Amino acid sequence: xxxxxxxxxxxxxxxxxxxxxxxxxxxxxxxxxxxxxxxxxxxxxxxxxxxxxxxxxxxxxxxxxxxxxxxxxxxxxxxxxxxxxxxxxxxxxxxxxxxxxxxxxxxxxxxxxxxxxxxxxxxxxxxxxxxxxxxxxxxxxxxxxxxxxxxxxxxxxxxxxxxxxxxxxxxxxxxxxxxxxxxxxxxxxxxxxxxxxxxxxxxxxxxxxxxxxxxxxxxxxxxxxxxxxxxxxxxxxxxxxxxxxxxxxxxxxxxxxxxxxxxxxxxxxxxxxxxxxxxxxxxxxxxxxxxxxxxxxxxxxxxxxxxxxxxxxxxxxxxxxxxxxxxxxxxxxxxxxxxxxxxxxxxxxxxxxxxxxxxxxxxxxxxxxxxxxxxxxxxxxxxxxxxxxxxxxxxxxxxxxxxxxxxxxxxxxxxxxxxxxxxxxxxxxxxxxxxxxxxxxxxxxxxxxxxxxxxxxxxxxxxxxxxxxxxxxxxxxxxxxxxxxxxxxxxxxxxxxxxxxxxxxxxxxxxxxxxxxxxxxxxxxxxxxxxx
Ligand code: FAD
Numbered sequence: 001x002x003x004x005x006x007x008x009x010x011x012x013x014x015x016x017x018x019x020x021x022x023x024x025x026x027x028x029x030x031x032x033x034x035x036x037x038x039x040x041x042x043x044x045x046x047x048x049x050x051x052x053x054x055x056x057x058x059x060x061x062x063x064x065x066x067x068x069x070x071x072x073x074x075x076x077x078x079x080x081x082x083x084x085x086x087x088x089x090x091x092x093x094x095x096x097x098x099x100x101x102x103x104x105x106x107x108x109x110x111x112x113x114x115x116x117x118x119x120x121x122x123x124x125x126x127x128x129x130x131x132x133x134x135x136x137x138x139x140x141x142x143x144x145x146x147x148x149x150x151x152x153x154x155x156x157x158x159x160x161x162x163x164x165x166x167x168x169x170x171x172x173x174x175x176x177x178x179x180x181x182x183x184x185x186x187x188x189x190x191x192x193x194x195x196x197x198x199x200x201x202x203x204x205x206x207x208x209x210x211x212x213x214x215x216x217x218x219x220x221x222x223x224x225x226x227x228x229x230x231x232x233x234x235x236x237x238x239x240x241x242x243x244x245x246x247x248x249x250x251x252x253x254x255x256x257x258x259x260x261x262x263x264x265x266x267x268x269x270x271x272x273x274x275x276x277x278x279x280x281x282x283x284x285x286x287x288x289x290x291x292x293x294x295x296x297x298x299x300x301x302x303x304x305x306x307x308x309x310x311x312x313x314x315x316x317x318x319x320x321x322x323x324x325x326x327x328x329x330x331x332x333x334x335x336x337x338x339x340x341x342x343x344x345x346x347x348x349x350x351x352x353x354x355x356x357x358x359x360x361x362x363x364x365x366x367x368x369x370x371x372x373x374x375x376x377x378x379x380x381x382x383x384x385x386x387x388x389x390x391x392x393x394x395x396x397x398x399x400x401x402x403x404x405x406x407x408x409x410x411x412x413x414x415x416x417x418x419x420x421x422x423x424x425x426x427x428x429x430x431x432x433x434x435x436x437x438x439x440x441x442x443x444x445x446x447x448x449x450x451x452x453x454x455x456x457x458x459x460x461x462x463x464x465x466x467x468x469x470x471x472x473x474x475x476x477x478x479x480x481x482x483x484x485x486x487x488x489x490x491x492x493x494x495x496x497x498x499x500x501x502x503x504x505x506x507x508x509x510x511x512x513x514x515x516x517x518x519x520x521x522x523x524x525x526x527x528x529x530x531x532x
Contacts, residue, residue: 002365002393003027006127006140007103008110008337011039011052012091013146013370013382016069018100020386021144023477024394029140030104031129037104038091039148041084045177050336052150056178057202058084061194061223061284063230065489067377069094070468071479076495080230081223107131110337113143113366123363128337142365142393144386145335149371150174152334155327162306166325173199173328182207185323188311190303192218192271196328197285204296211319213311215302217273219260219282220289229508230493231284233465236376238447239510241431241466253277264289270299279429281375333371343368351409354437355428356385357392359405364392376430380468384437387477391441431466442475460486463511 003026007017010032021028033051036042040052047053060067060082064074072094078086095101112128116139119125128137153172157163163170173195179202187207189200192214204210225231244252257276266272269292273280291297301314311319333350335343342358344350353359355372367389370382391397399405412428438444450458461470469486472479479485490507498505 001395002123002141004029004140005142005144005390005393006031006110006113006125006138007144007146008113009039009146009148010034010037010095010104010106011041011146011148011370012379013148013386014039014104014144015091015095015098015100016379016382016386017144017146017369017389018103019069019098020383020390021393022100022103023387024390024396026142026390026393028103029138030100030146031108031110031127032104032106033109035106036092037095037101038088040150041088041091043084043088047175050147050151052148053174054084055173055176055195055199055202057198060084060087062377063223063232063493065467065493066230066232066236066465067379068468069383070380070470070472071481072097073469073485073492076492079496080493105129105131110147111135113145113337114339120362123365125366143367144389145338145366145368146370146382147335147337149333150331152332153327154330154332156329160303160306163325165308166306166322167308168323168325170325171327173326174331176326179203179206182324184208186319186321187211187324187326188213188303188319188322189326189328191328191330192216192283192299193328193330194283194285196326197283197288199326199328200297201285201287201291204291209319210291210297211300211311212297213300213303213313214271216275217266217271218280219266219273219276220269220271221260221282221284222263222286223284224286227506227508232375232377233467233489233493234508236430236466237464237510238431238462238466239514241429279375281373342366351406353399353405353408354385354433356389357399357405359402359409364399367392372428372433374428374430374433376434376466377468380471381430381434383468384434384441384443384471387443388437388440391476397440434466434471438471438475441477443471443477444475445470445473454483457483457486459511460489463514464508465489 005021005026005028007014007028007030010030014030015037018028018030034042040054043054063080064078064082068074074090108129108131110127111130114126116122116124116126125140125143126137127140128135153174155172176199182203183206185207186209187203189196189210189212192212196212200210200212221231223231225234269289300317303311304314305312309321311322351359352368356367357364358366369385370378372381392399435444445461447458447462450461467486467489469482473482494505
């Protein structure tokens with residue numbers, strides 16, 4: 001019977017893990033190598049090996065209503081997309097209000113986690129920690145790994161012939177903190193993800209020239225979507241997810257590409273993804289297109305080779321006198337304290353059931369939180385993962401057989417290839433994934449029941465944003481404030497922007513718009529039949 005749980009890391013995943021252990025009557029001990037909660041959102045102007053790192057100017061890409069702990073909305077006046085310091089403030093308040101800090105041992109590094117000799121019988125783990133140079137080994141009944149996946153930079157130096165002769169400076173975006181040293185410099189940014197675009201735009205204000213090099217391109221989206229509402233509140237809805245699942249793929253692909261190109265034609269800006277119909281995570285950057293328009297940033301294909309001073313691109317063009325090359329080329333998964341075979345049990349690929357449980361384990365007493373990536377935000381995802389894990393640990397929920405889990409992983413890999421393409425990350429469709437986890441623990445909202453019993457709420461749940469509160473609306477772990485939080489989510493969204501009110505506030509009305517769309521042809525037909 002599991003009682004004690006070791007949690008590695010006190011970022012947003014670790015905090016969710018502590019809270020969910022407590023909800024299930026478990027005894028968590030969280031080890032955090034840093035001196036504060038928040039993980040990568042705790043800004044530091046120094047990088048630290050094995051820890052995520054952000055630059056001074058990072059803002060969130062998920063909006064506040066879509067990225068909260070499901071029973072802990074942000075204050076009304078918080079901006080919709082927050083500066084990292086604001087998010088860190090929220091995370092700390094969450095930890096304090098939920099009384100989680102006393103379960104965390106700060107400045108304590110987990111150096112090794114291995115199965116106890118009695119593992120087959122007990123499922124227990126030996127956790128070795130190090131604090132102020134002193135090592136300690138403690139036995140735990142179970143482990144939740146919440147150590148993040150933006151800590152080990154992927155620096156593909158070998159893929160670039162001549163880079164060893166290049167005489168300028170060369171580093172990974174993990175090391176980037178701010179623009180000060182780049183005034184008047186010529187900078188090449190490799191990659192076209194969120195960090196690459198943020199850095200290129202920021203540097204373009206003071207560097208002499210910024211070039212971005214991309215192999216496969218990206219869709220560049222704005223944080224403000226239709227009528228200026230936060231993109232995720234408009235796009236991540238149950239109705240949109242339903243449409244995507246029933247429309248023939250050529251129709252949904254066409255709609256997707258049309259939508260992505262609605263602000264500007266990506267072909268004309270050199271940004272067009274090679275396979276534009278893949279549902280890879282888009283990049284959110286409101287300024288990049290205008291920086292390209294003003295000529296401060298230019299987009300180029302892959303670098304073919306470096307010389308001592310320049311970069312030669314695949315199309316034969318050359319960027320001369322390069323001062324800096326910044327590799328914004330993503331991260332490796334790495335769990336140096338665990339045997340590789342636990343997470344990567346086949347062909348050196350991450351093999352985890354629902355991105356959480358190693359399927360080949362004799363006892364399900366180890367799980368990973370926060371590894372899965374989707375279009376949705378991390379915080380609600382890790383909350384649901386941690387709730388599920390805690391229930392598996394306490395036997396209130398059981399896992400399928402090893403074969404069923406492996407089959408599920410294989411099926412998911414095939415689907416992922418179709419939707420997201422080849423990639424290192426564990427990508428998934430947000431609502432489908434959240435509903436699956438929710439159904440494991442009885443927390444998936446019952447939509448037909450809601451339509452029968454509370455139609456006002458049902459309309460907002462189905463046609464409105466699939467906000468985190470939906471997963472604490474019913475079932476175990478239910479939060480009594482969830483209904484009200486859903487019905488007032490647009491008020492909190494408009495509060496920080498409607499700071500000068502001259503007329504009544506407008507909110508999106510997807511259901512009524514749909515009704516109008518369906519009724520209009522009917523009305524037209526009736527008129528035509530009546531008069532002709
Ligand atoms: P982390 O925040 O990395 O925390 C892991 C913690 O584990 C750290 O505190 C670390 O010190 C600790 N740790 C690691 N190893 C050990 C060890 N051996 N012993 C003890 N402690 C250890 N997500 C969103 O949802 N929305 C966004 O807008 C968004 N923007 C992002 C922008 C950037 C630039 C980056 C890099 C990521 C962004 N993300 C965003 C994703 C981000 O990963 C998640 O939001 C989230 O912070 C992940 O939390 P985590 O707790 O899993 O990992």
